[in-house]
Amino acid sequence: MVQKYQSPTRIYKYPFELVITAYERRFPTCKLLPVFLGSDIISEYKSEDGAIHVVERRCRLNVDAPYILKKLAGVDHVVFVQKNSLDRRNRTLKIEAHNESFHSRITINEHCMYTVHTDNPEWTCFEQDATLEIHSFFGFESVVEKIAAKQYGANIKKGKEVMHAFVNELKEEGVTYVAPWRPTPSAAAPETPSIVDQDAEEPVAFELEGATGDDLATTSSDFGSMCMEEAASLERARSNPRLEAEYIERHLGHLSPLQESRLIQLRKWLTETHKGKEEMSQIAKIPKDAHILRFLKARDFHVEKSREMLVHSLAWRKLHGVDSLLDNFVSADVVRKYFHGAWHHHDLEGRPVYILCLGQMDVKGLIKSVGVEGIIKQIIAIEEEGIKKCEKATETTGHAVGSCTLIVDLEGLSMRHLWRPGVKTFGRILSLLEANYPETMGRLTLVRAPRVFPILWTVVSPFIDENTRKKFVVYSGHNFTGLSAYIDQKYIPDFLGGQCKSAITTLSNKTVPRTFYQYTTEEIELEQEKSSDNPSLLGRSAYQTAYVAKDFPQEVLVQVPQKNSVITWDFDVLKGDITFTIYRSREHLSAPRHEHHVPGAAGGIGSQQYIGKRMSVGVDLVTCCQPCICRDGDSIQGSHVATSPGSYVLQWTYFDSSHSFDPLSLNKSHVIYFVELFPSERVRGSMTSLQSSSSLSTLRTSRGPSHINV
16 A cells, blocks of 8 residues: 655745755755765766756665664665756756665655745745555564654654754855856856855845744845735635645644645545536535544544545535525524523633533423424534634634534533433434534533433433543533633633623523424424435435446436537535446437335435436437546536437446446445536527537546546
8 A cells, every 4th residue: 555645835935046055955964864874976967057957866864663673674774865856947956765775665755846936936835745655574564654654754844944954054154145046158167056145245135134943034125025925825825735834833733744744635635526616616615624624633634534524524515505504594583592502702722612501491392493404404503603713713813723612501401301302313413513523622511510410421422422522521510610721711601600791592481482383292203213314404405316326327317498508517426436428319208217226225215217228329329428437535517518409318327446246245326416407598608618618528536537627
């Protein structure tokens, strides 16, 4: 298995030439890098004009490995071959390195690049990535992999320190500016960048006085552009497949090099598989970096597990229109009056605080008034609002705020809260939150827990994830002293011993009047029994779901009444791989010829077919596009301009990437899709752009041609 490591883009706010001068001080030996034992030049090339300088070195490294591994290998150090290609004309330095030692057992390839910052020509960007493939290593493959990951992270941190140390060393020697390469009339002798002393008459571009660590020095003329750059850094980082290190530290918090690498890998995968989404539809947005990071944390930064969890969550959001929920959401009147919960200032770490008076809440009355879906919709709206508050807190506090603090007041909690439909609803809500809002709760405090709480906790705790249970802190009686440890005294609510007025509605009668009831207990239990794993939150969803089994494709019939109408689609592959194709039937189609129910699918959902088995391409069918393979996790949008009226069929078929021939296996894929037809008069002004993409030539994916973009 190949392990990939990707570091965020590191920005040195010094000119390229100064950074390269500092970098070259590493050779032939570097006292600041104990792991670097020395190097010898294998080959060297310089162009006549001095613009190109290529050096290949053999480097000796002392890897921090256990003694037994070094004993088995029979060496004290490893040898790497490094090739540095400096292009002074284009201001780039490309570094390629691979291991020479144990190449038959381990393959390590590292790529680094120094370039000029795209927005500021006097800043330098550094990017680094590596791949590790272990073929065999005396049975210690997993140990070697951990050592490599540890060494990679240590080298990144040390490399940053060494660069700043050498820049400061240059400053102490009076070197503050290195002139860029310029072509000369005579190229007889290579020209090297000249070094100008601090007292030289030539203008000095960068004053390094007082620069330490990550301090970034510029002249006063650059101060305005730096302010503009900082203001635009957030938007630039979000649109950049390779995140900047400063952006991560400021907006996402401190991450280890390996965690940064995992974040970049997952983010890059999303930008490739969801490319074109935001331009085409607001329904399918690529999540923000903080949201991606939550899923990585929930799966201990395992990229594949995080990707699978995130893909299903994105499909869930699309299926129920969660991204636009807050735009038109209004709580029901009974919820506003009897749902005792509200946002309440921030804690000492800047987290938004939500207070829920669960013990005073008539759960049965609320569910009977708005139904299970009404309660779930209210909780989702609170979660969405909490995410927005975290984003705002990140901007105002100056550090990353990615989670909220929840205080649950249990005063008044009794056995009446063990109403069976209410407990089932509670479990359903927790499952939904853990699947779609992981790591959004930084701290959970239960206050005024009554004596009956241990019994209630025994009932509800099985619904709570183990990692979430670790965040619970319980205070019984009227002991509120623990709140002041993480909430400013002036913000503690008055009913919890503080002096701050809470926004939570206080009623003398906490019971919901029966005049609000719209559901009976039997109706609620029946609704819960019929609900699937993905219940509708906002009524009927525009998206359909289907399980595509082997030999049983899923087909959607679209009747096109006139030529130049446009068929559009949007679908997500939640499981397995599929092949997507569009056909036009020469005969009129109306009803499906076959419907297939898939065993094991939720609700028995299956697929339907309009194309008969005896119908053939070229005789009965016209292929509107070449079949394209869509992989597990792909999110696809596209359109096709129908040049002729008639019956069009969009077809998804199961694609067996593993070439399994096991007749007993339930080979099936899971997709959700939305198909819409636009009459020609509605898109007449956009026909040129639509026709250019209707051939499906713009197919993109990280693993094959599967993405269809308008």
